[in-house]
Amino acid sequence: MRIGIVFGTRPEIIKVAPVYLKAKEMEKEEGIEADFICTGQHREMVDMMKGIFNVEADIDMNIMTANQTLNEVMYKVVRGFEELLKERHYDWIFVQGDTTTAMAAALAAFNRGVKIGHIEAGLRSGDLYDPFPEEMNRRVIDQVSEKMFAPTQRSKETLLREGFNEERIVVTGNTVIDAQVYVVSHFNLDDVRRKIIWHENYFLVTLHRRENIGQRMRNILRALRRFSDKEGIQIVFPVHKNPKVRELVYEELSGCENAHLIEPVNYVELTALLKDAKFVATDSGGIQEEAPTFGKFVVVCRETTERPELIESGFGLLAGTDEEKVFQALYKALEFRAGGLKNPFGDGHASERILNAILG
Template sequence: MKSCFVFGTRPEVIKTAPVYLYFKNLGEEVILIATAQHREMMDMMIKVFNIKPDYDLDVMTQNQSLNMIVSRVMERIEPILMKERPDIVFVQGDTTTALSACLAAFHLSIPVAHIEAGLRSGDLYDPFPEELNRRLIDVSCRYLFAPTKRAKENLLREGLDENRIFIVGNTVIDALELIRKKINMVSLRKELIDSDYYILMTLHRRENIGEKMRSILRATADFAQKNDIRVVFPVHKNPNVRQIVDEEVGKNPNFILIEPVDYLHFLSLLDGAKFVVTDSGGVQEEAPSFNKFVVVARQTTERPELIEAGLGILAGTSKETVYEAINEANRKNLNSIENPFGDGKSSERIYKIIRGDIA
């Protein structure tokens, strides 16, 4: 059996690497294709997991549009797939890389497996373009690896064949298990900051860029000033994000603005934070493993399990609602909670399912 794994962004590496390594460590024939949709962030993660792509499509250009990414990925990946002829192609999540690779494989009649299938926000434009990407990928895949029961139910409601759907948990927990035992969180954290009383913030969503992001930053800044707490913020490389951050909090003494960090250092920051303010999807899944409450600074979330478990709050993006949510998070104290997204055995489940079908 020859398995091909495709990624192009930091979250994809995190959630694909455990499955790739599980297959590889069992002696399976594996091919790794990197699109480099986000060059620096992807390369940073590759080093963490000590993996090396067999092919690098190198599609990233300055100010690239979504259509440009789709076009370049599909054009460059097709000859590789035709040459290698894998038995299956794995894509992960909701990125433009995942959609493009899925379509290219589908056009060549190669079965596709979707890691993290079935997540839905219910709004095609929020998150954009991820919500549409997910739906298109799920329709065309042979294997739908849903992280939760709710994700499976989403797929069934859309009329997808139950025989294609498998609940396996989220592979991000596998990644955490691979890493946490090997690192000293406190030592890594001290390489970045000297504070032990802070909020961790991440913001980068395309649909939040503009006034929404400014409102989130202003609410957080007001809270930080009134409560004398620092905000540690690894700032995304997107120049539009950086401009807003610089204008709103660039000179704010309560904010510790740092460059994007590798996954190990990010986990160390998550480990030490009082709570998290984010518009990221992955952080919503990782935070419960560190007993951290999450303020989700978005209008929707495709991970409602976090909210339903009482481990986060969907704050919206207005200054008033975000401030209120942060104030509530400050009163929370989570201890030894169970992560609703997985148990660290997702890669094993995926392997057994695939191996049972493809001998």
């Protein structure tokens, strides 16, 4: 059986690398032949990730160009896959999540009659434009997928309500937990964190969402600064490479003595910062899944979330993007104690379940 596992961005490689590693383990015993396929949608960030999991792309489309539009990314991925699928005859193409890379690869494979497995299927915010374009992308991918690997029971129930056949859906847990298990077992996270920051009294911040750029992000940043100034808790903020994000962040947080604005970190470094943080304020999707592993509370700085399990489990709060609401949510995070709460996103065996599902 030949499978292609596709990635193009940093979050994707984190979540598909464990599947690729597991496929390689099963190669001889189960007859799986796996290709790791990189589109290069985010060139710099993908290059940052390869060394962590000790894997290289088998195929690299290298589509990245400066300031490319979503339509340009989609066109390049579809064109690249049209040529690839002529050369290599895959039984399955695996895509992950909701990026333009994943959506375009899935459509290209579907049009060539290749079965698609959607890792992290069934997530919904309920608003087609928030997050944009991710909400549309994941809905499209689910429509053309032969197997939908839902990370949680709630994701499965969402797909069932939308009319998908239950036989196409497998609850697996989220592969990001597999990635965390890998990193914790391969790296000394305490040493990694101390190389970045010695302070232990800090909270971690990440912001980058397209729909938040502008006044929404200013509101969030002002709330973070007010809170940090009042409570004396440090902000550790790996600032996204997007020039529009960087401009806003440096305008609002420059001169804030407690703000440590650092360059983007790799996944091991982010995991180390997450492990020791007081809590997290973010508009990221992935960190909503990763924080509960370490018992950390998440202030979700967005108007919607496609991961309601975080809120329902008690590990997070959907704060919105109003300055005062975010400010108050930060105090709830400070008061949080994990106690016996359970991570709703998995147990570290999702990759194995995904591969077993296609092996029957």
